[in-house]
Amino acid sequence: MVEKPIATGRAMPTIAAAHGVATDSAFGAVVPPIYLSSTYEFAGYDKPRAYDYGRSGNPTRDLLAETLAKLEGGAGAIITSSGMAAFDLLVGRLRPTDLVLAPHDCYGGTIRLLKARAERGQIKLRLVDQGDHAAFADALTDKPALVLIETPSNPLMRVVDIAALSAKSRAVGAAVAVDNTFLSPAIQRPIALGADYVIHSTTKYLNGHSDVIGGAVVAADPAQVAELRHWANVVGSSGAPFDAWLTLRGVRTLFARVDQQQRTAISIATYLEAHPAVARVHYPGLASDPGHALATRQQSGYGAMLSFELAGGVGAVQSFIGAVQIVTLAESLGGVESLISHPATMTHADMGAEARAAAGISDGLLRLSVGLEAEQDLIRGLEQGLNACSA
Numbered sequence: 091m092v093e094k095p096i097a098t099g100r101a102m103p104t105i106a107a108a109h110g111v112a113t114d115s116a117f118g119a120v121v122p123p124i125y126l127s128s129t130y131e132f133a134g135y136d137k138p139r140a141y142d143y144g145r146s147g148n149p150t151r152d153l154l155a156e157t158l159a160k161l162e163g164g165a166g167a168i169i170t171s172s173g174m175a176a177f178d179l180l181v182g183r184l185r186p187t188d189l190v191l192a193p194h195d196c197y198g199g200t201i202r203l204l205k206a207r208a209e210r211g212q213i214k215l216r217l218v219d220q221g222d223h224a225a226f227a228d229a230l231t232d233k234p235a236l237v238l239i240e241t242p243s244n245p246l247m248r249v250v251d252i253a254a255l256s257a258k259s260r261a262v263g264a265a266v267a268v269d270n271t272f273l274s275p276a277i278q279r280p281i282a283l284g285a286d287y288v289i290h291s292t293t294k295y296l297n298g299h300s301d302v303i304g305g306a307v308v309a310a311d312p313a314q315v316a317e318l319r320h321w322a323n324v325v326g327s328s329g330a331p332f333d334a335w336l337t338l339r340g341v342r343t344l345f346a347r348v349d350q351q352q353r354t355a356i357s358i359a360t361y362l363e364a365h366p367a368v369a370r371v372h373y374p375g376l377a378s379d380p381g382h383a384l385a386t387r388q389q390s391g392y393g394a395m396l397s398f399e400l401a402g403g404v405g406a407v408q409s410f411i412g413a414v415q416i417v418t419l420a421e422s423l424g425g426v427e428s429l430i431s432h433p434a435t436m437t438h439a440d441m442g443a444e445a446r447a448a449a450g451i452s453d454g455l456l457r458l459s460v461g462l463e464a465e466q467d468l469i470r471g472l473e474q475g476l477n478a479c480s481a
C-alpha cells in the first residue's frame with residue numbers, strides 16, 4: 091500500500107497506531123484513558139471547563155474523532171452511535187426542498203433511511219446509476235443539495251470516479267458525501283479527491299473486530315464540523331465513550347489488518363476466478379474486472395471485499411453454504427473473521443426480486459469479507475463449499 095503523508099508530516103499508519111498515545115497528564119498512561127463520566131464539574135460560578143456534559147462532548151470520543159479526521163484528511167469528525175446515525179446527521183439537517191441524489195445500488199439501510207425521510211416530505215430524493223454519465227448529468231440538472239457516493243458498491247463492487255463526480259456535483263452547488271466504509275482511509279481518501287464529507291460505518295473496518303456498532307462523519311470544512319457537532323448534540327446521536335474507546339483500539343491495527351486482508355483477498359479472487367463452479371468474480375483487484383483501471387488510479391489498494399456468482403444458481407448456493415468451512419454465514423464485514431453472506435436472502439432481501447434483478451444481483455451471488463485467517467485455510471474452506479456445488 092502507498093503511504094500518503096498528511097499535513098502534519100506523519101505517515102498515516104503512524105497516526106492510526108499512535109495518535110494520542112502517551113499524552114495522559116494524570117498518570118502517564120500510555121494508552122489514552124477512557125472517560126465514562128456523563129458530566130463534568132464546573133471550575134466555579136459560570137466557569138465551564140473544556141467539557142460539561144457527555145452528549146455535547148467526551149474526551150474519549152473526541153480522540154477517536156480527531157484520529158479519524160486526520161486519517162481522512164478532514165477538518166474534524168463527529169462520532170455517532172451507528173453508520174446510519176452518521177448518514178442521518180447529514181440528511182436530518184436538510185430542508186424539505188433539498189434534493190438528495192444517491193446511487194441506485196447504495197447500501198440498503200441508506201436507501202431505507204432516505205426513502206423514509208422523503209416519504210415524510212423531509213427531503214427530496216432521486217436515485218441514479220452513478221456509473222452512467224448521461225444519467226448522472228441529467229440528475230444534476232435538478233440541482234441537488236447533497237450527492238451521496240458509495241464506491242466500491244455493495245455487493246457488486248462497482249467502482250465510480252469520486253474526483254469526476256465530485257467536480258460535476260460542485261459545479262451545480264451540491265455538497266458531496268462519500269461512504270468510505272468498504273475501503274477505509276487506509277485505501278481510499280475521498281476528501282483529497284474533492285468530497286466535502288466522508289461517512290463511515292465504523293462497525294466495519296475501522297473497529298475491525300465485529301464488536302461495536304458505530305459511525306462517523308468527517309467534514310473537510312471546519313464550519314461544517316462545528317455545525318454537525320452542534321446538530322449531533324441537538325438530536326443526541328453521539329456515540330458512546332466505550333464504543334469510541336474500542337473503535338480507537340481497532341484503528342490502531344487498521345493498516346496491518348487491511349494490508350494482510352487484501353493480500354489474501356487477491357489470492358482468493360484469483361482462485362475463485364479459475365474454479366469451474368464459479369461463473370463470475372467481482373473484485374476490482376482482478377485485471378479482468380471492469381473497475382480495475384479506475385480502482386488502480388483512485389485507491390491505494392483493492393480492499394478485502396469481493397463477491398462471486400456460483401454457476402449452479404441458488405441450488406449451488408444452498409450446497410455451498412452447507413459445506414463451506416472456516417468462513418461464517420453472517421451479515422456485516424470488515425472484521426478479523428471471514429464472513430460470507432447471500433445478498434438475495436440476507437442484506438438485499440428487502441429490495442425485492444425485481445429490483446435485485448435490475449441491479450444485477452443474482453440469486454447465485456455470494457459476498458465475502460476476507461478476514462485474517464491463513465490464506466491456505468480459507469481457500470481449503472471455500473473449496474469444501476465449491477466441491478459440494480458440483481456434487
Ligand SMILES: *Cc1c(COP(=O)(O)O)cnc(C)c1O
Nearest residue numbers: 172173174197199271291293304
Ligand atoms: C454497514 C454499512 C452501513 C450502515 O452502518 P451501521 O453501522 O450498520 O449503521 C452504511 N454503509 C455501508 C457501506 C455499510 O456497509
